[in-house]
Amino acid sequence: MNTLTLAMRDSSxxxxxxxxxxxxxxxxxxxxxxxxxxxxxxxxxxxxxxxxAGIGGGRDAYVDYVVPGILLMAAATAATGTAVMVATDxxxxxxxxxxxxxxxxxxVLTGHVIGSLVQQLLSMAVLIGIALAIGFRPNASxxxxxxxxxxxxxxxxxxxxxxxxxxxxxxxxEAASNAPMPLILLPFLGSGFVPTDSMPTALxxxxxxxxxxxxxxxxxxxxxxxxxxxxxxxxxAWCTGIALVSYLWAKNTFxxx
Numbered sequence: 535m536n537t538l539t540l541a542m543r544d545s546s547x548x549x550x551x552x553x554x555x556x557x558x559x560x561x562x563x564x565x566x567x568x569x570x571x572x573x574x575x576x577x578x579x580x581x582x583x584x585x586x587a588g589i590g591g592g593r594d595a596y597v598d599y600v601v602p603g604i605l606l607m608a609a610a611t612a613a614t615g616t617a618v619m620v621a622t623d624x625x626x627x628x629x630x631x632x633x634x635x636x637x638x639x640x641x642v643l644t645g646h647v648i649g650s651l652v653q654q655l656l657s658m659a660v661l662i663g664i665a666l667a668i669g670f671r672p673n674a675s676x677x678x679x680x681x682x683x684x685x686x687x688x689x690x691x692x693x694x695x696x697x698x699x700x701x702x703x704x705x706x707x708e709a710a711s712n713a714p715m716p717l718i719l720l721p722f723l724g725s726g727f728v729p730t731d732s733m734p735t736a737l738x739x740x741x742x743x744x745x746x747x748x749x750x751x752x753x754x755x756x757x758x759x760x761x762x763x764x765x766x767x768x769x770x771a772w773c774t775g776i777a778l779v780s781y782l783w784a785k786n787t788f789x790x791x
Contacts, residue, residue: 606750624702643788745776
């Protein structure tokens with residue numbers, strides 16, 4: 535076998551390892567779905583009437599508005615689990631065991647990334663199902679659904695590589711659990727729950743230029759037909775940039791560990 539074939543085989547093995555870990559310990563996956571789902575229900579049924587009136591509709595309009603923000607919050611929440619798993623591997627000695635074996639070094643990180651990607655996309659699918667059950671009514675075509683899925687996949691890939699890098703830099707799993715927490719706040723400090731033009735000037739400036747806002751606006755536009763403008767280009771640039779920088783950071787940190 536050549537080097538590429540061996541790397542692909544080893545990566546496949548590491549992906550299976552991660553998926554078996556998810557099956558063996560389902561509580562993390564359940565938490566990834568439960569936390570955003572609870573927030574979705576809370577915002578729709580407790581705050582939705584008032585917040586929906588603020589955007590020119592009611593509760594039905596607000597559930598459509600808030601779902602993209604909840605989807606991004608789900609990705610940010612999942613980053614915590616990924617960082618913890620990476621930090622656990624780094625501190626429990628399994629990585630030292632892997633390095634003593636004839637396997638591709640890149641496959642260890644690839645396994646974490648692809649395993650987390652599968653977990654998060656399945657969690658998002660369940661979350662969309664819950665949203666549909668409580669009144670989410672997108673009018674997207676099949677092509678627009680695929681485009682929205684592509685944007686969300688690119689986001690998950692970027693956030694996952696960032697979580698892997700943070701997990702590698704953390705000294706303990708406990709420290710790793712706190713490192714991605716700022717990501718969870720970004721949908722709140724963007725257009726995830728209320729339009730940015732309702733915010734004070736300084737906060738509105740941050741909300742409009744932080745990375746999650748163009749991603750939410752792109753997903754919202756694709757699924758609900760709202761104007762996208764140049765948000766798709768900006769969202770793609772943010773996701774690609776974060777993924778590339780995080781990958782290089784993770785690779786460099788792993789090689790030095």
